[in-house]
Amino acid sequence: MSGTCLASPSIDPWLAHTVRIASITDEVEDVATYHLEFSDPESAKSYSFLPGQFNMLYLPGVGEAAISISSDPAQEGTLDHTVRIAGNVTGALARAAVGDTFGLRGPFGSSWPIEACLGGDVILVTGGIGLAPLRPAIYELLNRKSEFGTLSLLYGARHPFGLLYPSEYADWEQRGMSVNTTVDRASPAWQGNVGVVTQLLDRMPLPNPEETTVLCCGPEVMMWYTARSAIGRGIPADRIWVSLERNMNCAIGLCGHCQFGPTFVCKDGPVIRYDHVSSFLRVEGF
Amino acid sequence: MVTSQTLNSKLSSLQFTSQLPQTAREALAGIASERAFGKGEVLCREGEGCEELFLINKGHVGLDMLVPGRGQVRVMTLGPGDVLAWSALIGNQGATATGVALDDVETVVFPDDALLDLCQVNSEVGYPLMRELAKAISRRLVASRLQLLDLFRVGANEDS
């Protein structure tokens, strides 16, 4: 259905590995990145993931939360998760300290279709915390820059101080990705673009729309308008990829929570080709 | 004629005019001129009359509205391919926002009078042009709505 799903069927898919918080980076308000390492060197060695995949972070006594991996898949020894406080588990995580241990199951789900982007232009459209699941894809695209056409990131946030990873933009630019940010609400000091991220796409020149791939992660309405705008500009629907979010409980397709029509967001998604889900995206309460 | 020709090719590369029939673009090039603005220069001012329609060819224009107590608030940024100051064209009194150049801005400028005349006498120009304008306004409207939805707002009890 979507990018290769490498999550290997381990013996017991319910069993979590023990991980330790190696360090914590405060990102923006209510968002921090947790750099994790496995307690067991064997688990560390056998663990690998693809950009766009997620883990279930398990805080014993509190519960589990689905969190995308936000680090570079090529970089060994670190496994980053950028987490926004949203409730019990994410709140408990925010109170955790360096050295604390908890559980991790994964990686789960489909990945961004890097191979399908080969040779063409790639546009990443995202907003808010949605940059976190795309960051591994950014690293991979940049690591293999010569295999793609132009790379552009269109990134929106509510406020200028809601933009994630600002210290990395210069590096991304320098390595060949154009980084275009925009905010919904400008502060007086903000010199950048004001307006929704879809506008950046609306006005972007698209020299080869048929060979352009869009990777999109954000609220469903935003993804839908992004796809609409992209299709309106001649990008084929089967070159648009979105990352879906539904209640997630087991992450292994056994609990039923994350269904979106025929799709189990946990194992068929979260990254799905737009034309596979477009007919369901604007159905209320589906 | 030289200017008209370069203008014509510019118009065919801009999203707003690229969809128009060639003849319409030629007619438009006939009444248009080019104008550049330096950073900080104002293209149109909120509440004041503005007798030209701008089509941005390069650079960015901030749209600011005056909010008592908050001063000038930037509501949107326009970029290449966007139109500016269409209010006058459809009969509104004065500009609805102040447009200020944020970097080196190049525009193609159409005097409202000439543009309206052209549209009136030549429906081959007028109709497609108004359609493109309606599309541009509709895009702007959708963008404003999405902005209004405040999609990246986090948590229900966050203010502003």
Add this chain to the structure above:
Amino acid sequence: MNEQQLSESEVFLPKSELQSLIDLLRNDGMTVVGPTIDQQAIVYDEITSVDELPRGWTDRQEPGKYRLEQRDDDATFGFVVGPHSWKKYLFPPLTTVSTAEKTDQGWQMQTPEPDSTRYAFLGVRACELAAIAVQDRVFTGGPYIDPVYSNRRKNAFIIAVNCTEAAPTCFCSSMNTGPECRSGFDLALTELDDGFVVQAGSEAGETLIARLNTSEITTSQSETAGQARQQAVDQQSRHMNTDGIRDLLLGSLKHPRWEEVGNRCLGCTNCTMVCPTCFCSSVEDVTALSGESVERKRHWDSCFNLSFSYISHGTTRDTISHRYRQWLTHKLASWHDQFDTSGCVGCGRCITWCPVGIDLTEEVAAIRGNGDSSQSGGQS
């Protein structure tokens, strides 16, 4: 166990020998589960004696109604299906999927000891065999295998019973799952007045037959059994048209009928609890008082619960009509994409146990009829 190599040979087991069957299974270390009467319903529970079976009882079912009645004969299996299904043993309503202990090296997670019970299910109907096959696909057919289910499943010994009657709520013929048991069992019984025609469906079944006091089957016994099975076919009055049902339902997501059924449905979750294929669950942590020892407990959940589709910025399926639509479109449509089978086996439980008598066959007919359809129900 049940490898479905159907043996053609049938034997006759006198009624008096049914207890021996139970005893043999128990002697082999199995826990025998069969139908029994509890709180005025036929439910599945552990049994040790034939006296616990609902001999001489039958069930009367219609939308929203269920009651037991004395039969005028002594039939042991003279009823159809009740509120329970075998999923309560294979996919237990409450189970521990993992544990966590706080140690000097931090939290350590462990897999709980697998349950070593070996179940023998006595009285599994054709629709229930089909339901087990459906759950096999759900829990063991994908990239992740549920250890709890697969462990219990691989140990289970299945004694099927052919239905000889149908309730007005049954529609297994429409779903092509019954009423005759065709595969997926170790033994299959057809009840006659004085005994059972027994067929083996696996090697384990054949071995067991060999240890029982059976006799060769007579032509007349074979014919009577065939007629009894045919009676269950003939009695079936409820139907569901499944032609193109996946596209029909997924293409009708905005049909007004969802709103209408949403107004009747109470969102009580009964239909999902009684359905033998519904598999939704939630895992939650249960912490010992010390706070240093935690069990992750899985319990049955339902797409009819509001919290089921909760995400931090709002609930996805926030009205009952959205939830009913989710249930029905999943069961009858997306299930085909996900598991290459329908999620409904036509057992009729959800119709009987719905407190307001909502009947899925009627809902499908209404959507197919593309309009109001209080009359276009599923019964003919």
